[in-house]
Amino acid sequence: QQKVQQSPESLIVPEGGMASLNCTSSDRNVDYFWWYRQHSGKSPKMLMSIFSNGEKEEGRFTVHLNKASLHTSLHIRDSQPSDSALYLCAARGSALGRLHFGAGTQLIVIP
Amino acid sequence: EAAVTQSPRNKVAVTGGKVTLSCNQTNNHNNMYWYRQDTGHGLRLIHYSYGAGSTEKGDIPDGYKASRPSQENFSLILELATPSQTSVYFCASGGQGSGNTLYFGEGSRLIVV
8 A cells, every 4th residue: 555645647738728737645754855757768857855834836746635635746837847747745654654656647748 | 976886787597596796986985875767666675784794675575685885886696586576677776864955877777587
């Protein structure tokens, strides 16, 4: 049973549209979430991280966190074909804890 | 950005053979990790290390050994490779504390025939 659940498994959005990705942890000790992006054939690279309740924005990317429900979401506005990738959510159970990754959401942005 | 290099990038091994995947990082991170990635499973942790001389079991350690001879190097060893170990393997390094962002190598694709 995976500790980190992501939805949807895949998502198709038109260029210029909004993409919304979800992630929930079943570990009550989680204190930090990351979003990684992995282009096809490449390695994962950290996109954004969040540990406080609320919202964090960086350019076209916004991350929300609700610590009570252990739910985080990633929103990409004005989606571009270059955003097409596998988006991985990771959660950590303590300062020295291991990261657990979800299975990912495959995002496809159609021109 | 942290530099993590893996070798070999591609490997074909025979069932029952020994495979060693190597990883080197140049950013003096204490923590290093080995993950495997398979469709539908995301990244699953095999072994990790908090520093030279230490290795810890991750979530799927069976069939794998790890070695951390120095701060920079972390190896994953498959003593008796099996076809179920066909996968893409990623090494990662990261610091401790609240900023434990992981930096990944480019991956090693292993096929066991």
